[in-house]
Amino acid sequence: MPEIDTIIHQPVRLKIMASLMTIEPGEQVDFVYLRKILNLTDGNLGAHLAKLENAGYVKIEKTFISRKPRTFINVTGKGRDAFDEHTTALKKIIGGSKK
Amino acid sequence: MDISKQEAQGSLDQIQAAVSQTRKRIAAGSTAPLLILWGAIWFVAYLVTYLSYPFEFELYCLRLTHRVSIGIHIAGLCWLVLVLIGMGASWIIGVRRAPVKSPHNKRWGFCWLILFVYAGVWLALLWPWNEYQINAFLASLPMFAYVVMGLWADRVLLWLGIVVTLLIIAGFFLFLFQPAFWLWMAILGGGALAGTGLYIRKAWR
Numbered sequence: 647m648p649e650i651d652t653i654i655h656q657p658v659r660l661k662i663m664a665s666l667m668t669i670e671p672g673e674q675v676d677f678v679y680l681r682k683i684l685n686l687t688d689g690n691l692g693a694h695l696a697k698l699e700n701a702g703y704v705k706i707e708k709t710f711i712s713r714k715p716r717t718f719i720n721v722t723g724k725g726r727d728a729f730d731e732h733t734t735a736l737k738k739i740i741g742g743s744k745k
Numbered sequence: 746m747d748i749s750k751q752e753a754q755g756s757l758d759q760i761q762a763a764v765s766q767t768r769k770r771i772a773a774g775s776t777a778p779l780l781i782l783w784g785a786i787w788f789v790a791y792l793v794t795y796l797s798y799p800f801e802f803e804l805y806c807l808r809l810t811h812r813v814s815i816g817i818h819i820a821g822l823c824w825l826v827l828v829l830i831g832m833g834a835s836w837i838i839g840v841r842r843a844p845v846k847s848p849h850n851k852r853w854g855f856c857w858l859i860l861f862v863y864a865g866v867w868l869a870l871l872w873p874w875n876e877y878q879i880n881a882f883l884a885s886l887p888m889f890a891y892v893v894m895g896l897w898a899d900r901v902l903l904w905l906g907i908v909v910t911l912l913i914i915a916g917f918f919l920f921l922f923q924p925a926f927w928l929w930m931a932i933l934g935g936g937a938l939a940g941t942g943l944y945i946r947k948a949w950r
Contacts, residue, residue: 650746660756664763668771669845675771679844683770684763711841718846733760739753 648735651728653701658686659694663729666704666721674707674718695719703728769949772899774844777946779835780905783887784939786831791931794820794880798924817876820927853894860890877926881917884934885910905941909934 698704703725707718800816840850888906895903916929
């Protein structure tokens with residue numbers, strides 16, 4: 647029985663996860679780019695990502711490109727499963743099959 | 746955790762909005778600058794081709810006067826320089842500064858490279874051709890790649906590829922062996938690429 651995931655259900659984290667789910671497995675999105683898309687501050691996004699990372703839902707990778715530090719984020723397999731379960735639970739509540 | 750139907754619907758709407766916004770913003774961040782870049786390159790290079798085409802000089806040899814066209818060489822040099830700049834800039838935009846790091850980015854880059862290597866081989870085998878045929882062929886080549894990429898990635902690329910290919914074919918037959926073909930390609934070909942890039946950048950941000 648799918649259940650609402652309390653970590654994902656928080657509105658900002660829901661938006662973060664939904665955005666990250668649009669990229670293919672194996673792809674990673676730039677932190678700055680994600681921040682701009684979601685219209686969040688560095689601190690706000692960082693704090694929510696830390697919670698998702700602690701839950702094992704996202705992976706954060708810090709790297710250097712052309713000697714400039716860049717941070718890339720992607721959803722883990724566990725995160726994808728949790729998000730799918732969360733959306734299934736939401737659909738069940740409204741009693742339809744609409745995504 | 747219990748939530749109401751309204752709250753569940755609100756969450757699903759939020760998910761839908763975030764997914765749609767992210768897809769558009771990623772496309773705007775990676776596709777738009779490339780289209781603007783190549784649109785500008787096409788515009789400048791075809792305009793130079795059109796303007797330099799009538800340039801020729803008289804060569805006196807064995808008491809005979811030969812009229813030698815140098816316009817096509819000026820245009821060729823301009824194309825070579827701009828294409829090399831474009832390739833370098835595309836690599837930076839598409840691979841190094843891409844908002845999404847993907848194992849496919851490098852593959853796409855190599856696909857383009859391979860496509861043009863094959864084109865070079867075909868052109869060598871199909872010699873002789875005139876400058877109008879080779880330009881129509883080389884201009885339609887990236888459009889073929891856009892159509893293929895559009896099938897997998899972004900539908901805008903699919904339609905852009907089809908429209909510009911039709912413009913190339915129409916221009917080729919409308920201005921068969923006439924310099925007006927270069928102007929047609931500069932304004933409509935370059936304009937379509939840059940215009941689509943600007944539209945994506947403005948509308949999808």
